[in-house]
Amino acid sequence: MRLLTGVAAWLLGGGLILLARLLTAPRAIWQGIEPVPRQRVYYANHTSNADLILIWSVLPPRLRRATRPVAGSDYWLKSRLRAFVGHEVVRAVMVERRPEHRGDEDPIALILDALDEGSSLIIFPEGKRNMTDAPALPFKSGIYNISRARPAVDLVPVWIENLNRVMPKGHVIPVPLLCTVSFGAPIRVEEGEEIGPFLARAADAMVALRPNGGSKP
């Protein structure tokens, strides 16, 4: 049974990556950082439910195997297929986004556990999909707390360009458009840096990765 699940997860993962490649021919741009196997927290803008798959598909396989996304359980556990993708394919760290549903569970503790096991992480610090015209929503405090608790781990800003147009909100059929995923120079919380300035700095580092300075071609 375990083997069967593994094979199914492997096939589905390969299928999702293939689909992402056929539709978006995604290109990874590494600027100020190299795709080398080091423990990192990749933090990215969130415009589409497929963001995670796209980042996943451009990471070199070695890095991909060591990288787990942090995902909202309210979304990812909604259907059996999503739960299978979340648990078995991308091996997500499932956290509860709504404080009133959390009970004793501490999301930061779960995330730190995953880091202590040696995994790299992908997180979306805006907390939800950005449907506004602003380049990014205000960041949640998570990445600050993570970096304070594990100061040796690099935070890597990631900008996903164009994916929101591939499958806009309310549409189920994706259209093929070229997408890029830009990885930028890593940041960490500086000695004595307050949460507000840090989150602003982190958001700036991410938004600065937009191609053409963000002007729509």
Next chain:
Amino acid sequence: MTEPTLPFAWEITAIGGLLVLATVIARLLRQRLSPSGENATIENLNARIMAWWAISALVALFSLGGDAGVVTLFGICAFAALREFMTLTAKRTADHWAIAASFFVVLPVQFLLVGLGWYGLYTVFIPVYAFLLLPILSALQGDRTDFLERVAETQWALMICVFCMSHVPALLTLNIPGGEDRMILLLAFLVIVVQSTDVLQYSWSKLIGRRKIAPTLSRTKTWQGMIGGIASATLLGAALYWITPFAPWQAALLACLAATVGFFGTLVMTAIKRDRGVKDWGPMFAGQGGFIDRLDSVLFAAPVFFHVVRFFFHTP
């Protein structure tokens, strides 16, 4: 439908020979003038020739599947080109259905019609039916911002990437006395002549180029380069008459026509890129842009070449 026969094996060998010759010349130039990659022109020439090898290999591979294989190959190219074009143009969520229909309905139907040889329908399917249907899909979304611009952009994307692209394999459906089972060589003739024009006009421009044609669009295109490029492509076409069903003077005239249209096609596509502030249509080939960058001249030349050949040589 042609079976993978080899009656024109020696023509293929000769075309392969041309490629080998081009490769050897480009490598020698690189050795003498750009040993460590410092001359961008020579590097670009080498990269282009590598792309031609890839294109030739793909066409050869897909032509093993007969006409259907070649039509499929150009259908895939159309998909990749349309993806590049739509990335640069489509702007609003309201166009989502129109874009989806372009990719998943219009494109496959057009290539299916070409594969079936249904001339009467594939010449009007996009410019009449798709052009009327798609704006309806966009209008139903009720978003009037830049409406005409959005509609026109989608239509042009289809025109260039699907309609024009489909006229390359459409050559296979023509029936020309003396060309029965070797229409694939006519396709090769078109591609070789038009692609060579690009390189030849560039070389002539570098050698004797004086007056720029449109300095705000292209720093390299000159009147001297254009005339030299088209003239030498015409000679090349005449020299290649033996792979076509045509007499040398006919091959020369057709080559001249294809080279001229192809040259101005590149200029038009450059204007679109400049307007959008991009250097290339896409990142598909390292250092030399996307599918449209490599094929723009062929795309413009294909429908014109097709219709002229059909008008003068086709027998029903």
